[in-house]
Amino acid sequence: MVTPSSVPLPDRVAVRRALVSVSDKTGVAEFAGELAKRGVDILSTGGTAKTLSDAGIKVTDVAEVTGFPEVLGGRVKTLHPMIHGGLLGVRNDPQHAAQLVEHGIESIDLLVIDLYPFEKTVASGAAFRETIEQIDIGGPAMIRAAAKNHAFVAVLVDPADYSAVLDEMSAGDGTLPIAMRKRLAAKAYARTAAYDAAISTWFAGEEEQPDKTWFSLGGRLISEMRYGENPHQKAGFYGTGMPRPGVATARQVQGKALSYNNINDTDAAYELVAEFDPERTAAVAIIKHANPCGVAEGDGLVDAYRKALACDPVSAFGGIVALNRELDAEAATAITEIFTEVIIAPGATDEAIEIVAAKKNLRLLLTDGLPDPRFAGPMVRSVAGGFLVQDRDGSVVEDxxxxxxxxxxxxxxxxxxxxxxxxxxxxxxxxxxxxxxxxxxxxxxxxxxxxxxxxxxxxxxxxxxxxxxxxxxxxxxxxxxxxxxxxxxxxxxxxxxxxxxxxxxxxxxxxxxxxxxxxxxxxxxxxxxxxxxxxxx
Incomplete structure (x- = not known):
């Protein structure tokens, strides 16, 4: 008996039919246009179908394929055997092939999809019911279906992969190789895992006594590190999408790429300086190896910086400097008198930015705000065979x-x-x-x-x-x-x-x-x- 698991994986699969449905329309019309030029039939839904049609691309609405309109405010549109059968059918399995023909189900070779912007909705501070509506159902179902059947289907969840897919199709006469399909499938599962992690974390935060049976953590790569704490360790920097000012959300104005240790130390510095209310006092923290070597408050930033530096001027060399107020020219001049790896602040004046620019390797990070020191979100640390999770230490002296x-x-x-x-x-x-x-x-x-x-x-x-x-x-x-x-x-x-x-x-x-x-x-x-x-x- 032939079963899907016993069917050998084909090397290259031709892309003849694609389903394109995205919330982020960036580059999708150009990508779909290139598919159409290669003779690919395109299915689509709602706003994506309109975007493609407006760009002059011939599109078949999913409702025409399913014979069923979008219902329940768009909650149900792709959850149908005509779609999922097209994604899940094992093409060279005789039983699958016969059932596809029997029910008039056409195969889908390429799924181009992203998910409702749940993380952005949470970051915006939206109300509970509005946030709930941004939990995607059909999208993850299709992604998982296509990724499971990567033997015959390619799934694209990131616009960054559009060009690579087109290049591979050009090189392969309209086909995609198994290596790319597997890589895209792995990325797709990582995306749905991170998406579900964001949902579960948010939901748990809405509960006074959340169930702790399972814990999930996910994030999106912000930057790939050259190495971790040491050159023989691989590392990456990931963001959770959490709306909290800090190194993960900062805008890097200048300087070379941040290292693993830079990021770790900069986070420590900024969390510390956030303990000091900028409305009350100017404060500066100088960090080395995640520990403060000098912290001070003063009448202004330059006063606070010089007091902090006096605590341990030797260790401060090559350190991280965090400010709780906008970096001004006087403070920028003082900080750049010695070698400093990173300056992080809520903002900076144009004059201060110009002064820092004279030190080309010095990283300047601006965050547009300070993190709340009372915040008690999760902290995670790995151990052999598992990990520890705890709330942040949100205790402040005022409490x-x-x-x-x-x-x-x-x-x-x-x-x-x-x-x-x-x-x-x-x-x-x-x-x-x-x-x-x-x-x-x-x-x-x-x-x-x-x-x-x-x-x-x-x-x-x-x-x-x-x-x-x-x-x-x-x-x-x-x-x-x-x-x-x-x-x-x-x-x-x-x-x-x-x-x-x-x-x-x-x-x-x-x-x-x-x-x-x-x-x-x-x-x-x-x-x-x-x-x-x-x-x-």
Whole structure:
């Protein structure tokens, strides 16, 4: 008995009949016109049929083939055996061939289709019911049918492939090879998977208690990386279509292509600087290897930048600079005084763009907005055989119930610096220790196995920065300190006190909180509990 799975795949298949139905009409008339010149019969639907007819291309409406009009506001038009039979029929299977003839079903050799613009609709902030109407049903069904039957059918879901298909048809006397059909089929399934992932993610976000049995993730390639974190690793940069300002949505004004590490670090920088309300203050974050080496707020961007740079001018070389306000000429001049990989900002003046342009390799990214630090969308990390999914850390200091745990309460300046330090600590790899003075980091300890080590490393780097600036004592003298998690023992706290810290902000919650509070009281420093932890691994 002959079955579809036992039929050998033909190498080349002639394209004689095509179904063209797209939401994005870019280039479709030109492409269909070239098909028509090659003698291909074209079926189409609705707006696409009108676009092609207006371009002088002969088109057969799908309704003429199915004998059934579009109904239910266009929800049903291609879900019919005359269409799906034409896509799914195995041409050299005798039973399939006989049934196609019996029912008068003509084969479709090429499907040119995209999907309703669901992702764009979500990005626009459309209402629930409007968004629901942009969930395509017939499109994914046809794509999956054509891709399954790629032995005989080619499926095009991306206008970027129009020219390649035409070139192959020209080279192959109107035929397409199995290698191209398989490649297009794989791409088609990836597209429907990403489409369904976007729908499921959006739907889950509309539910207070979404079912977590399955999780899907999809995206569209923004750029292919030369390599990943290291030259032997392959990588790509994908966008989810989520309407959130940042590196994935930014416009690159100038500079060479972003690397994997550039993108990772730039994202870290912009998420950090977004913690600072631009209506309240100008803020700058300088990032190296996903950790801040300097963060500051000031009267203006250039003031904030110079304060941030003073924290660790050595590490800042070759770093990422993120701004929470429009880049101006004065700040652009200051930033370009040293080698910088990327500048990211909500916008830039023409004069600032011109100044940055003198550094041809420096990437300038403009985002038209700041990401919301309270946003709690999914974060995904792969592990062997699976992946972890969690909400973003959307906790901000304004929402914390800050409690003074010591006999001495912070002074007004200490309160301001403690809140600043807590904003920064959220974005430092654990174990994180951040010293702050007068609205600027003066020492950052990141990613250590011991919290004591983080406190000491940050203090040492502060001493190094003071020496480089010709300051007689470490910058941590008279500072405040933030710890992303509680002090399990008093030793970490005392390391900060030894560095000159006068106030501390930490989550609290340790079994030894009493011991730590007692040590703080004996040292005469103020300590505030947040009740919130900011682990970042």
């Amino acid at each position: 914390c119930e800050l409690t003074v745990a010591t006999a001495r309460a912070p002074s007004e300046q200490e309160w301001a610096d403690l809140k600043f330090a807590w904003r920064v600590a959220k974005h430092v790899k654990s174990n994180a220790i951040v010293y702050v003075k007068d609205g600027a980091t003066v020492g950052v300890g990141a990613g250590q196995m011991s919290r004591v080590d983080s406190a000491r490393i940050a203090a040492r780097k502060s001493a190094d920065a003071a020496e480089a600036a010709g300051v007689p004592e470490p910058l941590t003298r008279g500072s405040v300190v933030a710890s992303d998690a509680f002090f399990p023992f008093a030793d970490g706290l005392m390391a900060a006190v030894d560095a000159g810290a006068t106030a501390v902000i930490q989550p609290g919650g340790s079994m030894r909180d009493d011991e730590v509070i007692k040590a703080a009281d004996e040292a005469g420093i103020a300590m505030v509990f947040t009740g919130v932890r900011h682990f970042r691994h």
